[in-house]
Amino acid sequence: MRRKLASIQRVLDIVPILKADSIELVRINGWQCVTKKGEFRVGDLGVFFEIDAIPPETEPFLFLWMPKNAQPGEAVVRPAKFRIRTMTLRGVLSQGLFMPFSTFGLEGVTAGDDVTERLGVGKYEPPPPAGMGEWRGPFPQIISKTDEMRVQSVPDVLQELKHRPYAITMKYDGTSSTYLIHPQTAEFHACSRNQSIRDGANLYWEMARQYDLEAVLRRSPHLAIQGEIVGPGIQKNPLGLKKRELFVFSVFDLQSLQFLGHDETRTALAMMGLSAVETLERGDSFDYSQQQLLALAEGKYPGTTNEREGIVIRAIPETFSPTLSSRLSFKAISNRYLLKEE
Numbered sequence: 176m177r178r179k180l181a182s183i184q185r186v187l188d189i190v191p192i193l194k195a196d197s198i199e200l201v202r203i204n205g206w207q208c209v210t211k212k213g214e215f216r217v218g219d220l221g222v223f224f225e226i227d228a229i230p231p232e233t234e235p236f237l238f239l240w241m242p243k244n245a246q247p248g249e250a251v252v253r254p255a256k257f258r259i260r261t262m263t264l265r266g267v268l269s270q271g272l273f274m275p276f277s278t279f280g281l282e283g284v285t286a287g288d289d290v291t292e293r294l295g296v297g298k299y300e301p302p303p304p305a306g307m308g309e310w311r312g313p314f315p316q317i318i319s320k321t322d323e324m325r326v327q328s329v330p331d332v333l334q335e336l337k338h339r340p341y342a343i344t345m346k347y348d349g350t351s352s353t354y355l356i357h358p359q360t361a362e363f364h365a366c367s368r369n370q371s372i373r374d375g376a377n378l379y380w381e382m383a384r385q386y387d388l389e390a391v392l393r394r395s396p397h398l399a400i401q402g403e404i405v406g407p408g409i410q411k412n413p414l415g416l417k418k419r420e421l422f423v424f425s426v427f428d429l430q431s432l433q434f435l436g437h438d439e440t441r442t443a444l445a446m447m448g449l450s451a452v453e454t455l456e457r458g459d460s461f462d463y464s465q466q467q468l469l470a471l472a473e474g475k476y477p478g479t480t481n482e483r484e485g486i487v488i489r490a491i492p493e494t495f496s497p498t499l500s501s502r503l504s505f506k507a508i509s510n511r512y513l514l515k516e517e
Contacts, residue, residue: 176324176499179289180228180294183276186219195265201273205327206464209269220286221296222279224272225328226513228259229297235278251317258299260513261513263452268510270327303367304350304409308377310370316356321351321368321401323487323506324499326465332505339503340491342437343463343471345453346506347356347403347422348413348484352379353390355399358429363389363481378404382421391447398443400434401425403452413481424452424487436492453477454484463488472507482512 182201192199192209199212203223203445215221225239230236232253240253262272284290307490314320326332364371365388382404383389392398393466406412406419426435426443435443437457455469463471472485485508496503 176329176501177289178225178239178298178324179291179321179328180225180298181289181291181294182223182225183281183284183286183290184273184289185286186215186217186221189215189217192265193418194413196483198264200267200269203273205330206447207268207280208271208273209264209267210273213277215273220276220471221273221513222276222290224259224296224370225259225272225414226259228272228291229257229299230259230272231295231297233295235274239272255473256299261317261510264379270510270513276299278402281377301410304378306377306381306408307367308372308375308379311364311373314353314366314368314370315355315357315364316481317429317432318353318355318399318401319501321353321425323404323504325399326468326488326505326507329498329505330447330465332496332503333463335494335496335498336461336488336490338462339494340459340489341457342454342489343456344424344451344487345455345483346472346485346487346508347405347424347452348402348476348512349405349409350378351401352382352404352421353399353401354383354392356389356392356396358396361396363392378409378419381419383483385419386449395443395447397428397430399429400425400444400447400449402449413479413483414476415479415481420450421449422452434493437489438491452487457491461488461490468507469510472509484512485509489512 188199197212198209201208201210201215203215241251246366259272283321353367355364365383374380400423402421402423405414428438441451474483476483487506490503494503
């Protein structure tokens with residue numbers, strides 16, 4: 176499921192903010208945003224811009240980066256690193272930007288529609304780690320890219336997973352990678368999040384050599400692995416590791432075109448001699464609310480004082496999600512982590 180960086184959403188609730196005369200809290204989908212008081216009523220449609228959305232340099236968005244001392248008619252350029260962020264206003268968490276539907280003159284749309292491309296909204300990508308390497312080719316289409324939807328964007332997944340067996344794993348803060356033997360060409364691929372990387376002095380191939388991944392996968396050529404590379408020089412090394420390491424979060428069967436389940440993944444990794452991401456909890460009947468998951472997402476990486484990024488929640492066994500149009504798997508990102516990052 177592609178992330179909707181800009182979408183049409185309906186106001187579900189409006190909550191007053193203590194000691195605030197000009198702002199209030201608006202709840203939409205699974206998110207909450209601070210807006211001008213009286214700007215919305217329950218049931219109104221608006222346009223929601225998610226965290227990491229980059230609005231275009233057009234009139235409706237100029238107020239976001241307009242200097243306080245700007246003169247009328249003065250040309251204002253959007254800051255190079257500008258994006259929608261998590262913030263607190265009057266002690267209340269605001270995640271995303273919610274603007275009146277009438278601002279954009281949109282027609283023929285309804286609640287839930289994706290208007291990212293229609294409004295020219297871009298996506299912020301964090302700077303690549305040093306030693307990313309040269310582009311070899313596009314990401315192999317036989318396997319999906321490494322990405323999970325945030326629970327706030329797809330709250331219906333909570334009902335889909337309710338009372339099912341589940342596993343919750345730690346989300347590692349590094350750079351994602353994919354390794355496979357392509358079934359059509361028999362070539363070994365080391366990939367970043369978005370592309371296949373050329374062999375050389377870069378961290379993706381460094382991991383491939385460190386774990387002898389080509390030899391490992393040629394012994395099981397029907398399997399591909401996806402994991403997080405963490406350690407020195409990557410995202411400020413929040414796990415406090417002494418060297419770079421790879422922790423696998425998914426194993427994909429290139430023949431059946433399905434991900435292995437939680438237990439099958441760990442069995443396969445044990446045979447390969449590779450490490451899986453840490454399992455924080457496993458249960459027989461999922462019964463978490465969104466707020467409970469966001470609270471569970473908070474914590475420190477073991478042996479450090481660094482906020483962990485969050486958690487990933489998956490069904491056991493692998494289950495198809497109508498909401499996601501893919502596997503029933505989603506993430507909850509720690510708000511403490513987001514606020515510290517910002």
